[in-house]
Amino acid sequence: MEDIDRRIVGLLSSEGRSSFTDLARETGLSVSAVHQRVRRLERRGVIRGYTALVDHDALGLPLTAFISIKPIDPAAPDDAPERLAHLTAIEACHSVAGDESYILKVRVASPGELETLLQEIRTAAGVSTRTTVVLSTPFEHRPVAAAPGEPPAAEVS
Amino acid sequence: MEDIDRRIVGLLSSEGRSSFTDLARETGLSVSAVHQRVRRLERRGVIRGYTALVDHDALGLPLTAFISIKPIDPAAPDDAPERLAHLTAIEACHSVAGDESYILKVRVASPGELETLLQEIRTAAGVSTRTTVVLSTPFEHRPVAAAPGEPPAAEVS
């Protein structure tokens, strides 16, 4: 993972369908060189895939919310992610430190659907919920910066 | 926005670099038909762009956190998003209902960087912060479902 790879990742992170020809131009390498690097980044899992960024309003899912969940029985085994995976309204699931155990990000069509979803979450995972409704999203999915502060210098890793 | 468009969006949402040839095969349309539909979806903003999904661990940004912010002076004009936009560690910014005003999602290299970032956020936007550290992420960026419950029936829009 060196500087030119970070650059490629940055470019693909802001333009996921860039052609190898474009990437070559913008990095100063030949097409086959970028090609090899991109394939290697994919194989090593640095690039995990590609996705279209969609306007959820236009798709009829204008309501976004963060739902924090906490087990009702703290002694029960914690398999909330598996129990919730079938609910396609849940876009992301993060295990977190703090008072609650997971934060879910969900997209639904209406308050009514949110209510239904909350009940499904509570019964499927045996949890209580705390919901924060998103009013608007100034920005999201910003591309990774080409160079953060400094790549971790000398770490054994 | 009809059914075949949702299907295309779903496909591009799980495979952002799918060729038009593949999309045509999977939808049963001709190549140029999908081509037109995809371009129209892009023009109308239903598809806002494409991005590579990256492994932040591999990029040297293994620490993810949600930071909720609240203005110190509630009377001051609320322009936090503009004031925070230059901080590239902030991946997303959502305006939310509830006790706090925004939820930020950030990616940093270390606890030390998180501390620095928190100070920058507080001074740049005049806010207090509450931070929730992400321990792991069972899933994220799940593709939009082809058909939610039902597309909003008869809305004037």
Place this chain on the structure above:
DNA sequence: TATGAAAGCGCGAATGG
């Protein structure tokens, strides 16, 4: 909005510096 054909270019593999 759909299709099919034609032109151009990008992709991907193989070879060699």
Place this chain on the structure above:
DNA sequence: CCATTCGCGCTTTCATA
């Protein structure tokens, strides 16, 4: 690890219905 070459496949546009 990078550059060059080349055949095939994909993208893109246009004419047409």
